[in-house]
Amino acid sequence: MTKNEILEQLRAAKTAHISWVQKAKMLINGVKMEKNAIPVNSTECRFGKWFYGDAQKLNALPTNPLECMQNIESLHFKLHDIYLNIFKIYYQEDKKQGFFSKLFGKKKRITDAEQELAETYFKELEATSKALLEEINRMERRILVIPDKQLEEIV
Numbered sequence: 240m241t242k243n244e245i246l247e248q249l250r251a252a253k254t255a256h257i258s259w260v261q262k263a264k265m266l267i268n269g270v271k272m273e274k275n276a277i278p279v280n281s282t283e284c285r286f287g288k289w290f291y292g293d294a295q296k297l298n299a300l301p302t303n304p305l306e307c308m309q310n311i312e313s314l315h316f317k318l319h320d321i322y323l324n325i326f327k328i329y330y331q332e333d334k335k336q337g338f339f340s341k342l343f344g345k346k347k348r349i350t351d352a353e354q355e356l357a358e359t360y361f362k363e364l365e366a367t368s369k370a371l372l373e374e375i376n377r378m379e380r381r382i383l384v385i386p387d388k389q390l391e392e393i394v
Contacts, residue, residue, distance in 0.1 A: 240296070242387050246379065248293055253375050255285035260368045263322055266329060267357050274330050281319040290315065297378070300385060307378055314371040321364045328357045 262277045278284040282291055290311065298308055329347065349357075382390070 242382065242390050245382055248289060249379055252286045252289035253372065256371065259284050259286065260364065263325060263361060263364060267361050277322065279319060279323055279326050281315050287315065300381065307374060311371065311374045314367055314374060318364060318367045318371060321360055321367060324360045325357050328353045
């Protein structure tokens with residue numbers, strides 16, 4: 240794999256992450272989203288698929304200590320844990336909801352308190368996302384300093 244291919248994958252994963260966060264923001268801003276449009280599981284989003292797939296080869300890089308990958312994984316897990324709280328607010332079934340509402344998928348009514356709570360969770364999600372992007376950028380800088388020939392031998 241060439242340096243350019245590695246960087247393209249990394250940048251595509253970063254873009255996918257940013258898109259995922261934007262979808263969460265759209266949900267909170269009232270845009271109707273399908274339940275599965277924003278994956279809750281950290282291995283099901285596009286970033287997670289890259290991270291647990293091709294990105295694992297990056298563990299072999301001499302300028303990419305294991306700590307970097309662990310930080311990214313930890314932040315990614317935290318991000319999805321925070322989103323799970325938002326997901327529950329918008330998609331957890333209302334036990335009081337009637338049969339026909341469940342059958343025809345009537346949207347759950349969000350109270351002002353729930354909306355405020357979702358916005359609070361989103362602020363935490365944004366801060367975690369920022370930290371994750373900083374780690375990804377750090378990884379990108381580490382990849383950039385490795386000579387192409389050396390990189391192709393490792394990865």
